[in-house]
Amino acid sequence: MPARPTAPTARSVPTEGATRVAALTADLGILYGGDYNPEQWDSVFWKDDARLMQEAGVNLVTVGVFSWARYEPRPGVRDFGWLEEVLDLLHDHGVAVDLATPTASPPAWLGVLHPDTLPVDADGVRLVAGSRNHFSPASRVYREHALAITSDLVERFAPHPAVRMWHVGNELGQVCYGDESAEAFRTWLRARYGTVDRLNEAWGTAFWSQRYDTFDEVLPPRRMPYHVNPTQALDFRRYTSDLLLDLYREQRDLIRVVDPLRPVTTNLMGFFPHADYWSWADDVDVAADDAYPDLADPHAPADAALTQDLMRSLRGGEPWMLMESATSAVSFRTHNLPRTPEASRLGSLQAVARGADGVCFFQWRASRAGAERFHSAMLPHAGPDTRVHGAVRRLGADLRTLRPVVGGRVTARVAALWDWPSWWATSGPALPTDRLDALAQLRAWYRPLWEDGVAVDIARPGADLTGYDVVLVPHLSLLSPDAAGVLAAAVHQGATLVVGPFSGVLDEDAHVVTGRAPALLREVLGVSGEEWAPLPDGGVELVPGPGALDPALPPEAWHAGVLGELVRAEGAEVLATFAEGHLAGAPALTRHAVGPGTAWYVGTVPSEDLLAAVLRAAVAEAGVEPVLPGLHGTGVEAVRRGGALFLINHAGTPAKVAVPGTHTDLLTGARVDDEAELDPWGAVVLMERNA
Numbered sequence: 001m002p003a004r005p006t007a008p009t010a011r012s013v014p015t016e017g018a019t020r021v022a023a024l025t026a027d028l029g030i031l032y033g034g035d036y037n038p039e040q041w042d043s044v045f046w047k048d049d050a051r052l053m054q055e056a057g058v059n060l061v062t063v064g065v066f067s068w069a070r071y072e073p074r075p076g077v078r079d080f081g082w083l084e085e086v087l088d089l090l091h092d093h094g095v096a097v098d099l100a101t102p103t104a105s106p107p108a109w110l111g112v113l114h115p116d117t118l119p120v121d122a123d124g125v126r127l128v129a130g131s132r133n134h135f136s137p138a139s140r141v142y143r144e145h146a147l148a149i150t151s152d153l154v155e156r157f158a159p160h161p162a163v164r165m166w167h168v169g170n171e172l173g174q175v176c177y178g179d180e181s182a183e184a185f186r187t188w189l190r191a192r193y194g195t196v197d198r199l200n201e202a203w204g205t206a207f208w209s210q211r212y213d214t215f216d217e218v219l220p221p222r223r224m225p226y227h228v229n230p231t232q233a234l235d236f237r238r239y240t241s242d243l244l245l246d247l248y249r250e251q252r253d254l255i256r257v258v259d260p261l262r263p264v265t266t267n268l269m270g271f272f273p274h275a276d277y278w279s280w281a282d283d284v285d286v287a288a289d290d291a292y293p294d295l296a297d298p299h300a301p302a303d304a305a306l307t308q309d310l311m312r313s314l315r316g317g318e319p320w321m322l323m324e325s326a327t328s329a330v331s332f333r334t335h336n337l338p339r340t341p342e343a344s345r346l347g348s349l350q351a352v353a354r355g356a357d358g359v360c361f362f363q364w365r366a367s368r369a370g371a372e373r374f375h376s377a378m379l380p381h382a383g384p385d386t387r388v389h390g391a392v393r394r395l396g397a398d399l400r401t402l403r404p405v406v407g408g409r410v411t412a413r414v415a416a417l418w419d420w421p422s423w424w425a426t427s428g429p430a431l432p433t434d435r436l437d438a439l440a441q442l443r444a445w446y447r448p449l450w451e452d453g454v455a456v457d458i459a460r461p462g463a464d465l466t467g468y469d470v471v472l473v474p475h476l477s478l479l480s481p482d483a484a485g486v487l488a489a490a491v492h493q494g495a496t497l498v499v500g501p502f503s504g505v506l507d508e509d510a511h512v513v514t515g516r517a518p519a520l521l522r523e524v525l526g527v528s529g530e531e532w533a534p535l536p537d538g539g540v541e542l543v544p545g546p547g548a549l550d551p552a553l554p555p556e557a558w559h560a561g562v563l564g565e566l567v568r569a570e571g572a573e574v575l576a577t578f579a580e581g582h583l584a585g586a587p588a589l590t591r592h593a594v595g596p597g598t599a600w601y602v603g604t605v606p607s608e609d610l611l612a613a614v615l616r617a618a619v620a621e622a623g624v625e626p627v628l629p630g631l632h633g634t635g636v637e638a639v640r641r642g643g644a645l646f647l648i649n650h651a652g653t654p655a656k657v658a659v660p661g662t663h664t665d666l667l668t669g670a671r672v673d674d675e676a677e678l679d680p681w682g683a684v685v686l687m688e689r690n691a
Contacts, residue, residue, distance in 0.1 A: 017285030018318045020263040021357070022407060024164055028059045028096060029403040031321060031358030032396055034378055036061035038086045039070045040367055046086060049365060050093040052384055057396025060096045061364060062323070063087070064153075065170045066132065068102035072149055075109060080156055091162035099163045101153065101251050103146040104170035105132040110145060117142040120178030123223050131371070136176035137240075137247045138184040150251050158259040166264040168251045171290060172244045173274045177220045181243075186215045188239040202509040203231045227430050231510045237424045241276045249283060267323040268314075270307040271439050273427070276420035278460045281314040290324035290362070293347070295337040301637065301650045302450040303443055304347060305354060306458075309410075310418065312355035313458040317409050321358035322351040327388050328376035339376070341391030342681035346648055348395055349683050352402060353639040353646035355410050359399060361392075401666045402685060408642025412455035413624045415468040418442055419461045422478035425510045426502070433534040435562045436605070441475035441500055444605075448612035453626035453638040454619060465490045469622040471497050472615075479504040479513075484520035491524050491597035496622040498600040498615065499525060501563050502532065517565075525601045526572030526592030529565040533582045535604070540564070541579040542588050542606070549575055549589075550613045557609035560588060565603040572601065576610075589614065628657060636678065645686040649678040662689045 014022065025031065033053070038046055053061065063086065064071075071079060090097055108129045111118045117139040119127050127134060135142045157163055193199040196212055205211040210229060212218055221228040221236050252264050263285035268277055270289055281287065289311045293300040311320040327344050329336040339347075348359045366377035378392045423438040449456055457468070461483035465471055471490055476499075484504065491497045504518030513519045516528035539561030544553075558576065564583045572590035589610075590601045600618055602611070627638040627645070635651030644666065649655045655678045663672040663686035676684050 015282075015315070015318065017263060018315070020261065021286045021319065023261075024096075024263060025319070025357045025406050028164075030352065030356075030399045030406060031060045031360065032399050033058040033060040033095070033364070034062070034361035035065060035324065035363040036063050037066065037363060037365070037367070038063070039067050039082070040369075041365065043082070043085070045365070046089055049379075050089045050095060052379060053090075053095050053364065054093040056378070056389070056393045057400055058095055058364075058378075060098055060164070060358070060360065061090065062098040062100055062167050062360070063090075064102050065100040065167070066102065066105045067100075068105060068149060069107040071102055071153065072107060075113065078152055080153070083157070084160075087157065087160050087162040091160070095162070096164040097160075097162045098165040098167045099153070099157060100167035101146070101150045101169055101255075103150065103168075103251065106135050106142065106145065110135075110142070114139075114141045116178070116180060117145075119174055119176040120181070122177050122221070124177070126178070132170075133174050135174065136178055136181055137172075137174050137243050138176055138178075138181040140180070143247070143250065147250060147254060150254055154255050154258045158255075163262065165262055166252075166255050166259065168248050168255075168264065168266040171267055171269055172248055173269065173272060174244070175240050175274055177222050182218075182220050184243060185220050185236060185239050186218055188242065189218060189235065190215055192235070203229055203235075204509075204511060205229070228428065230425070230428055230430070233428055234421065234424050234510050237274070238276070238421065240274055241279065241420070244275055245280050245283065248280075252283065265321070265323075268311070270310065271418075273423070277310075277314055278420065284315075286318070286358075287311045287314045287320040288323035288358075289320065291322060291347075291351075292324075292326055292330050292332075294333070295339055295343070296335070299443065299447060301346075301350070302447045305350060305450050305637070306443060306446045306456075308351055308354035308356065309412075309456055310458045312410060317355070317457070319355055319357035319407060321360065322348070322356050323358070323360050324362040325351075325360070326376050327361055327378055327392060328380075329374070331372050331375040336374070340681070341387055341394075344391060345395055345398070346650065346681060346683060349398070349646065349685070350637065350639075350648055352399070352405065353410075353637075353641055353644075353648065353685075355408075355641065357406050359395070398667055401669075402644075404666060404687065405641055405644045405685070408644060410455060410639065410641050412457040413468060413622075414449065414454055414456045414470040414472065414619065415459040415465060416442060416446060416456055416472040416474065417461050417476055418458050419476060419478065421508075422461070422476050422506075425506055426475075426477045432502070432532040433563050435534075436475065436502055438475045438477070441605075444608070444611060445472055445474040445500070445615060448615050449619065450637070451632050452616065452619075453628055453631045454624060455627065455639065462486055465495065469495055469624050470619055471495055473498065473503055474500040476500075476503045478506045478508060478510065479518070479520055480508050481520060487521065488524045491594045491599050494596035496598050496600070496618050497524065498602065498618050500602050501565060501604055521599075522570070524592070524594055524599045525590070526570050526594075526599065527567045527587060527590050527601050527603070528570055529567035529603070531566040533564045533566060535561050535564050536581070540581050540583075542576040542610070543579045544576050545574050547573055547575040547591060549610075549617055553609060553613055557607050557613070559607040559610070560604040562605040564588065567601075567603055572599075578604075628659070630658070643687055646683065647676055647678060647686070648683045649681060652680045654678060654680055654682075659686060663687060664689055
């Protein structure tokens with residue numbers, strides 16, 4: 001077997017963005033705070049806010065996200081005096097400011113004077129002010145006004161000592177189908193395809209007489225009599241992501257001219273469906289995430305960890321920020337369970353464990369009015385003498401003890417591939433099944449490894465996989481020849497590849513790749529298929545074959561649902577076949593030895609237990625070990641970040657974990673010898689003591 005590198009490829013030289021952020025965390029430590037909206041409150045509250053922030057250990061707040069109407073009450077009028085007073089108060093109390101451009105929510109007068117700035121939905125309905133996000137990102141008039149207020153804000157406050165960071169807009173994700181957006185879409189298509197003939201080829205417009213004679217005939221995928229052209233829909237999503245990124249860049253570039261030293265970012269939203277964050281990653285100085293796990297979901301801790309691993313991976317392993325989270329309940333779901341102080345603390349420590357150098361909440365003081373008046377905050381309606389605010393203070397103290405982990409890296413030897421265009425390509429109608437969701441697949445494949453304490457990076461298809469011993473492809477419908485070549489090369493160099501169903505079936509234009517599927521991976525997988533077959537409700541039984549899976553699996557684990565494929569083995573070892581129905585006798589699970597590497601094919605959606613067995617077998621075969629052995633089923637999450645070992649107990653019962661050696665718990669200063677004891681919903685952060 002050829003020698004494998006000892007660590008995955010990561011950015012060895014800090015980027016300019018990382019350097020800017022490192023200068024901030026070197027001064028402040030872990031960034032701690034949240035959104036602060038002083039314009040919602042009389043100025044008599046501001047001094048108390050600053051004092052309470054200081055007492056709670058808050059060192060950074062985001063100001064001005066929704067302040068445009070206060071800054072510019074009438075066209076061209078500026079009112080920045082109140083902001084100067086707020087920044088002075090915060091600076092006097094040792095609280096730094098992440099100053100936002102207020103462009104997420106234009107004043108009502110802009111839509112009244114310029115109705116074309118308002119967004120249009122797919123039904124042709126023009127949306128109005130009265131909520132937020134009431135603008136079209138394609139509107140030139142909106143952009144002119146956004147740049148004007150941003151320019152004046154930056155010129156005025158870049159010199160202020162409180163301002164340590166810049167925040168562009170808020171949760172950029174607007175989609176517009178109006179005429180100005182249609183014009184911008186056509187411009188994007190001209191740049192992508194060059195000629196209308198190439199567009200016709202890419203969109204397959206020979207089908208249903210959809211051929212275009214000029215680009216001027218093309219529209220966004222508005223409401224149609226029947227199914228939309230799938231490539232038109234895919235390209236509109238690509239265009240929307242690029243348009244939103246361009247909107248961010250406009251304001252970022254304006255800030256950078258005035259202030260080249262401080263970091264600039266915007267708040268991302270995890271696996272957000274309207275933006276391809278791989279294409280955004282190099283444009284933000286730090287990946288910053290808004291995360292609101294569903295507390296009713298028993299998988300919430302694992303799914304949160306997956307999102308955190310994505311944020312860390314976006315910029316090659318650089319530290320990231322948890323820009324927004326909730327101290328207790330949110331208000332946007334239909335039934336909003338409160339987050340316990342223990343769960344809030346664990347969620348924050350989990351983010352730090354997985355690479356975050358910042359933990360922030362929405363928001364500092366709970367609103368009395370408006371759509372989010374029942375959203376929790378660091379300072380609740382009931383004031384500081386509350387359970388929530390007490391937990392906020394304790395978390396501030398915890399984070400101060402974790403300064404030694406700032407800048408530390410998480411090293412993973414497993415990579416899971418994720419691709420937004422592939423997700424988009426199978427998110428529409430007219431597929432074999434609408435029950436096979438790319439994100440659900442990724443989450444299901446991630447959870448067993450999270451339970452075992454196996455570190456995972458998220459990678460973009462086509463990215464360098466050097467140093468990863470295991471590469472997971474849970475569901476990647478859209479696959480380019482280059483990306484397929486990278487996967488095959490990894491196997492030939494000794495890696496273990498595990499590929500899930502309905503992968504590699506489409507090219508970059510969302511056309512079906514003809515021939516036996518998955519054509520581009522056929523040789524490395526040692527299987528080929530001819531037909532996809534959705535499985536009946538309740539699924540089907542599988543017949544185990546001899547091979548590498550756990551012989552102790554109970555009979556009920558040999559079950560699969562959602563989708564199967566009629567494949568034949570072409571050199572691969574068959575580990576399971578379909579027992580019944582349309583696919584009876586066809587391989588469902590296979591393993592193929594390819595030189596020093598192996599390639600597994602999971603041609604269906606197996607039961608949780610069977611999927612876990614497949615993934616654990618693949619990981620063990622590759623020689624990848626968990627952070628600590630024996631964690632499965634304990635509820636304890638283990639992550640190693642730099643020299644720190646985080647142990648987080650998500651269970652309501654105490655836990656004991658073997659940790660050979662002598663350590664110091666950074667959170668308490670206590671000495672820990674060979675075994676860590678964790679309270680229910682407790683955590684320790686261990687640093688090995690020098691002999």
